[in-house]
Amino acid sequence: MKISSAVAPALALTLAVGTAPAASQEPAAPAAARTSVADAQLKTLLDTEWAWRLGEFGGDEEAGVNAPDHLPRVDAASQQRRLAYWQSALRTLDGIPEAELSAENRINAAVFRTSLDASVSQIKFREYEQPFGFWTWMAPRAGYRSVAEYRAYLGRLRDMPRYLAEQTTNLRAGLKRGFTPPRVAITGREATILPLGSGDAAANPLFLPFANFPSSIPEAERAALEAEGRTAVAQAAAAFARLQAFVRDEYIPGARTTIAAEALPDGTAYYRAKIREHTTTDLTPEQIYAIGEKEVARIDADMQATMRQAGWKGDFKSFLHFLKTDPQFTAKSPYELVAKSAYVANKAYGQLKFTVGLLPRYRFWIVPTPANIAPFATGGNGGLESCLMNTYDLPARPLYTIPPLTLHECVPGHSFQAALALEGPDRPEIRKTTYFSGYGEGWALYMEWLGTKMGIYETPYEEFGRETYEMWRAARLVVDTGLHSKGWSRQQAIDFMAAHTALSDHEIRIEVDRYLATPGQALAYKLGEMLIRRKRADAERILGASFDQRWFHDVILQLGSVPLPVLEATIDAWIAGGGKDPYAKPRLPQ
Known part of the structure; x- marks a missing residue:
């Protein structure tokens, strides 16, 4: 995936492994001095902006930052004041020599720039005038x-x-x-x-x-x-x-x-800006639509094979009808649905020692989605304190989708990831609190796939449920761009989702309406997951027997939420360096 022009040159230099030191020691001292100055300038900028941000918005309970005794001001004058501040911060960032930053600070700068670009764009388009929900x-x-x-x-x-x-x-x-x-x-x-x-x-x-x-x-x-x-x-x-x-x-x-x-x-520019914000890439709607069509075809073949493995003799449409209507796939009570999720989470916990090297201390609980939002909410939501499972309209929440949903939202997905971020390295607060959908949702969707290697899916129906969820995210690439750039109708999007997934009719309608209300957001999941799976395949091919998935996952998790180009460059550097344990302590000279 292409690295943005603002990040690529310095980031590639920073993350290259095995770069030889300068032959002469004399020119090294000025370079080190310049690097220290650049690092200090960035630290001052980040610390100043964070203090300002706390004054503007207060803390973030989900991120472990205490919330204040008031809510932020959201009036137009305050929004324009923030726009001016962030534009000034970007100019200051432009003045810091990126090539002279340390490796860690080049990532800090890339995260900061991407975050501010999105914030500036939102205010320029006056998104604050559409705070519905x-x-x-x-x-x-x-x-x-x-x-x-x-x-x-x-x-x-x-x-x-x-x-x-x-x-x-x-x-x-x-x-x-x-x-x-x-x-x-x-x-x-x-x-x-x-x-x-x-x-x-x-x-x-x-x-x-x-x-x-x-x-x-x-x-x-x-x-x-x-x-x-x-x-x-x-x-x-x-x-x-x-x-x-x-x-x-x-x-x-x-x-x-x-x-x-x-x-x-200014809708065409606005949609491009939302794609850039959510995916942190410069892909066009046309490119994303084409990627989606290819992925839909690939996953459709997998689903057909799983359907036959389940012993179904009829066609695909009748199999989907069977999955959506047979009572064996419907929880009899909210308790049964949450209990199923807890069972899956327990199985995942048992596999963590083989999956991730560093485990967090923080723990979450699994609870039903709050009643006031459940009718319009998706199947689940993972966060630091709790992982929500939607128990509204139980026939719309088939049990065969609970395993991938739990892996995605709870463990090792969002709630697990949030705990590791809370306990992560001592980094600028912007790194601890910024969330990029491509990274976060890409990781969570990748966890659904990883469940195939963790022994999570016990029946062909559950494997079909996983494939349905993967198809759901691939279909989004087609549906989101279709709705917002190709003139699709709402019914056309609903029909496309219904033809390719075993999602309930209720959930399909809720999802399509979500894509209508939040253009571009749904694109991040599949693009992020595809990058991680592609990089894993690269690592397995290049490292061979030296590949250890625990260390591969640690590299991703210890990095924290970053733009996708930064994630790709970091993994490439780890592979080039031999795929080592990122938490291994350096050995003392003998």
Whole structure:
């Protein structure tokens, strides 16, 4: 995959293995001095931007950074102020001689540049005027660990009316200029706000932390915190009720009736920018569409073979109907679905010692997707604290898809990956908190495939479920570019997904609507996974018997989330260096 012009020359130089030192020692000292100056300049820039960022946005609970007692400002003036700051930071970064940075700092600079480019692009296109769904993850999933964290949460609750008012203003501005998600993709989504607007604290997801105090909160503090929580939740609920009425009565009825991203204001450039942001590549829609068609054909052949292995005598369409309708594939209760996921995770844990060299201490739990978002949410979501399994509409969550879903979202996928990132090397905060979809989703999809080597899939149906999930991500390359660049209709996309996967009809509709609402995001999964599998094949071919998958995986995981060109260059350097254990301590001279 091509490395962007901003990264390629210096990165290739840095990551080359076995570069000989200069023959003369005399010119080496000035070079070392220059490198130290460049490194110091980058460190100052990163530290300054991070301090500014904390002031602007506060912390990130998912990343292990304590959240503040208020929510960020999201009004247009604040957005333009951030644009000016990030553009200035990019100019400063341009002034740092990249060739004089250390190997680690060249990666830091590449991550920083890619992250800022995306942030600048988002504000230039005024994406903040389309924050539809921002409320979806505002309710905590569990209680907090200390009284101070509860006090900070109370502050955020009290700030929600102001925050929701600013977001409503943004939504109105986007509505006025036709910069909205397609109406067909968001119809009915006002229902996700309804629980947050409930005046009954016990029924409001925002109150959950006050109903689930951990043992670390003293009994003497709980009554006061709960009372303050009830008052703050009531104030926030009133603001959410106003938001819900606006979204239901004005926003959704006024949303655009077109569906393509290229139909938005400056839509062609916008879609290209979203592809670049999510995939960190310069691939065009046409190139991605062609890649998708090729992958769909390859995986379709695999699925046909697995269907025959299962003993099915009929055609592919009838097999899909059987998988979608036979009751043996439907969990009888939410407990059974979550228990199946836990069983798969337990099997994966048993294989980790053969799969990954360095294991994290941090642990997550597997819980159902929150009820207020479950009807519109995908099958699962993995995060640092918890791995969610969607138990809404059980017939839409066939059991044969739970093994790949668990590997992807839980372990060794997103939740596992997030724990390692939390405990990773001492690096600039931007490296610890930035998430690139191509890297993160590519790793998680690769984990689904790796399950074939871990003994996870026990029946041909489960293997077909894995292939369905792989086909799902390959079909996205065709569907996303088809919808946003080739004039596809929503029904055309639904029919394409239904013809090639064993996903339920409900999940297909939810997924297609997600692609409509978030152009480009779905492209990252398959492109990232293809890169990792291609690099693994290179490593196995070049290293032969020396290849150790634990070290291959450690190289990827210890790097943290990076743009795909950086990931590729890093793996290539590791292969060229002999595929060694990246955590091995250097031996002392004998």
